[in-house]
Amino acid sequence: MKPSARKPNWNVLGLLPAHLIMVLTLIIPIGIIIVVSFSTRGPYGGFEYVFTTAPYKQLLFNEGWTGELEFNPQYLIVVARTLVLSAVTTSICLLLSFPVAYFIALRRPTIKVLLIYLVTLPFWVSMIVRVYSWIIILGKDGVIEKTLRGVGLVDNMGSLLFGNTAMLVGLVYSYIPLMILPIFASIEKLDPALIEASHDLYGNRLITLRRVILPLTRPGMIAGAILVFVPSLGAVLEPTLLGGGKTMMMGNLIQLQFGGARNWPLGAAIAIVLMAAVMIFLVFQGLRSMRIEGLERAS
Amino acid sequence: MNDEAGLRAPRKAVEIKGVSKVFGTYQALKPVSFDIYDNEFFTLLGPSGCGKTTLLRMIAGFEQPTTGQIFLHGSNIQGLPPHKRRVNTVFQSYALFPHMSVEQNIGFGLENLGWSKDRRDARVADMLRLVHMEAFAGRKPQQLSGGQRQRVALARALAPEPEVLLLDEPLSALDLKLRQAMRDELRILQRKTGITFVFVTHDQEEALDLSDRICVLGDGEIQQLGTPAAIYEEPSNRFVADFIGETNFLDAEVIAVNGEQATVTTQLGMTLTASHKKAVAGQKAFMSIRPEKISLPAQANPIAVDGTIMGTNYLGGYTYYLVETGGTTLRISKRNSVSRGQMFEIGQSVKVGFAAESVRILGA
Ligand SMILES: Nc1ncnc2c1ncn2[C@@H]1O[C@H](COP(=O)(O)OP(=O)(O)OP(=O)(O)O)[C@@H](O)[C@H]1O
Numbered sequence: 001m002k003p004s005a006r007k008p009n010w011n012v013l014g015l016l017p018a019h020l021i022m023v024l025t026l027i028i029p030i031g032i033i034i035v036v037s038f039s040t041r042g043p044y045g046g047f048e049y050v051f052t053t054a055p056y057k058q059l060l061f062n063e064g065w066t067g068e069l070e071f072n073p074q075y076l077i078v079v080a081r082t083l084v085l086s087a088v089t090t091s092i093c094l095l096l097s098f099p100v101a102y103f104i105a106l107r108r109p110t111i112k113v114l115l116i117y118l119v120t121l122p123f124w125v126s127m128i129v130r131v132y133s134w135i136i137i138l139g140k141d142g143v144i145e146k147t148l149r150g151v152g153l154v155d156n157m158g159s160l161l162f163g164n165t166a167m168l169v170g171l172v173y174s175y176i177p178l179m180i181l182p183i184f185a186s187i188e189k190l191d192p193a194l195i196e197a198s199h200d201l202y203g204n205r206l207i208t209l210r211r212v213i214l215p216l217t218r219p220g221m222i223a224g225a226i227l228v229f230v231p232s233l234g235a236v237l238e239p240t241l242l243g244g245g246k247t248m249m250m251g252n253l254i255q256l257q258f259g260g261a262r263n264w265p266l267g268a269a270i271a272i273v274l275m276a277a278v279m280i281f282l283v284f285q286g287l288r289s290m291r292i293e294g295l296e297r298a299s
Numbered sequence: 300m301n302d303e304a305g306l307r308a309p310r311k312a313v314e315i316k317g318v319s320k321v322f323g324t325y326q327a328l329k330p331v332s333f334d335i336y337d338n339e340f341f342t343l344l345g346p347s348g349c350g351k352t353t354l355l356r357m358i359a360g361f362e363q364p365t366t367g368q369i370f371l372h373g374s375n376i377q378g379l380p381p382h383k384r385r386v387n388t389v390f391q392s393y394a395l396f397p398h399m400s401v402e403q404n405i406g407f408g409l410e411n412l413g414w415s416k417d418r419r420d421a422r423v424a425d426m427l428r429l430v431h432m433e434a435f436a437g438r439k440p441q442q443l444s445g446g447q448r449q450r451v452a453l454a455r456a457l458a459p460e461p462e463v464l465l466l467d468e469p470l471s472a473l474d475l476k477l478r479q480a481m482r483d484e485l486r487i488l489q490r491k492t493g494i495t496f497v498f499v500t501h502d503q504e505e506a507l508d509l510s511d512r513i514c515v516l517g518d519g520e521i522q523q524l525g526t527p528a529a530i531y532e533e534p535s536n537r538f539v540a541d542f543i544g545e546t547n548f549l550d551a552e553v554i555a556v557n558g559e560q561a562t563v564t565t566q567l568g569m570t571l572t573a574s575h576k577k578a579v580a581g582q583k584a585f586m587s588i589r590p591e592k593i594s595l596p597a598q599a600n601p602i603a604v605d606g607t608i609m610g611t612n613y614l615g616g617y618t619y620y621l622v623e624t625g626g627t628t629l630r631i632s633k634r635n636s637v638s639r640g641q642m643f644e645i646g647q648s649v650k651v652g653f654a655a656e657s658v659r660i661l662g663a
């Protein structure tokens with residue numbers, strides 16, 4: 001036996017407060033949500049402790065009068081829309097952020113600080129106000145429509161608001177700083193000598209971007225993708241304000257179940273599905289980056 | 300030009316014509332002009348901040364000259380981007396691509412030049428053999444020691460057979476022993492490949508050891524350009540005499556100048572005639588004499604003075620003696636070729652001597 005094994009393991013005791021907080025704020029609430037998702041809906045909202053899998057069935061099926069199950073894609077569409085919108089949001093953020101981050105990283109230090117401050121500036125304003133402002137921009141008689149009409153490009157344009165496009169615009173707008181910052185950090189860390197070495201070895205700009213800059217800033221892009229994709233999945237404000245209550249995402253669907261629809265078990269079941277989606281995504285990302293590292297180490 | 304008496308004039312690899320560089324308002328390099336010949340080991344030597352890296356980066360294409368032009372084998376490369384210049388650089392920090400293996404690093408330039416896979420693989424293998432790194436082909440740069448990274452950086456830069464190889468203080472990150480070993484390897488590599496090396500260093504010993512010719516830079520201009528021996532033996536000013544090797548400076552008064560020779564009265568009292576640079580009759584000058592050119596004790600030297608040993612520095616191979624004489628202290632080095640019993644004691648009176656040929660007079 002190693003001598004250290006005889007000593008009491010103070011690490012466990014020292015970390016006890018952290019463990020307690022984890023249990024109190026993470027494990028127990030998730031446990032409660034799981035319990036609720038398997039409970040029966042109360043007559044006036046709330047729930048009763050009667051075990052049932054009905055909320056999960058309800059995600060996919062309607063129960064007919066005679067108890068027969070009838071496939072209902074209504075919720076599945078919301079889940080699919082959420083996944084697709086989040087993926088598209090992440091892709092657009094990635095495409096827009098890289099040039100922005102690169103531009104900022106190449107500025108002089110004082111300007112760099114200023115630009116980074118500007119990128120984070122929206123976080124100082126209430127999220128509701130920021131998302132709401134898009135209603136003014138996109139809405140009927142909004143800034144965009146008026147401008148286009150003024151120039152004479154369109155005569156009568158339907159509202160841009162209340163639909164997938166408006167939600168997408170809101171999501172990209174809300175989460176793009178979370179993509180710019182980690183990419184900026186990874187470009188900052190990039191040794192300029194490596195870029196010079198690539199040019200020195202007959203690599204033009206495109207080759208240098210593809211073979212040197214992109215591979216070396218991939219960790220920042222992965223971090224940014226996680227930071228944008230995960231909150232997009234759970235977004236509430238953007239679909240509520242810009243989706244117009246009809247086109248929903250999982251976030252406001254859950255809110256609706258706990259609020260207006262008074263179906264707590266269904267809301268809890270959707271929340272669990274959402275959480276599972278996030279966890280699957282993260283595990284997948286983790287495995288991928290582990291495999292990449294493993295490959296790099298093995299070769 | 301016609302060949303004369305069967306002698307072929309060496310081909311110019313790089314021509315620097317009136318090249319200067321200004322950063323903002325700061326003149327990093329005053330206009331300089333010189334040629335670097337084919338198959339030459341050419342060194343840019345100078346103290347920190349004198350513009351060595353700037354000059355190298357202008358040859359590589361990373362900086363544009365403020366004035367002047369650079370020619371590569373006769374063609375003006377003004378405005379040509381780095382990836383279109385047949386010039387490769389060994390960076391001070393090596394700048395190996397961390398996400399690529401040793402092989403991929405070495406093959407990177409060849410790939411961009413459009414070499415076929417077979418040709419590339421053969422060349423990479425040759426390069427690995429050349430720098431004795433065959434066993435590390437698949438490793439990542441992080442898994443290599445400093446000396447090994449250095450070799451990979453050399454192989455990567457040599458692989459595309461550049462017209463000129465630029466090396467910016469490539470040995471400065473290595474420890475002393477490795478630095479010595481790599482020096483020999485650099486020299487051998489240059490001979491084997493026949494590629495023109497332009498080597499930047501602030502280490503005068505390294506420069507003397509490696510170079511065919513040295514260009515001494517100081518204060519943003521050329522102080523002297525010549526072979527190591529010429530620069531050491533016939534420095535053209537006080538800066539060069541001071542920077543290259545060690546020397547004793549003594550005050551002198553110029554009595555007469557006669558062609559290559561100047562007659563001076565030195566601080567030590569005697570009058571002597573020696574080779575000079577820029578001495579003007581009637582003006583003050585410096586007399587420079589290297590520590591190893593002073594005999595202790597004086598033998599049959601034409602010039603001898605009395606002195607007192609003020610200090611000794613034992614350095615293994617040789618010993619430095621500080622000898623006070625004529626109101627100044629001379630630094631004298633003496634090989635420890637005989638047993639230690641021969642050494643001098645502090646306070647001992649001695650006679651030191653030297654020949655006028657060992658003296659260099661430099662105009663103030
Ligand atoms: N991009 C730049 N902007 C402004 N000044 C610069 C720049 N690059 C170099 N300088 C200045 O030009 C001068 C010469 O720099 P350079 O790097 O060529 O020196 P060096 O001889 O290589 O020195 P060292 O031995 O320390 O590497 C220095 O005073 C430096 O501060």
Ligand SMILES: [Mg+2]
Pocket residue numbers: 351352353467
């Ligand atoms: Mg330098």
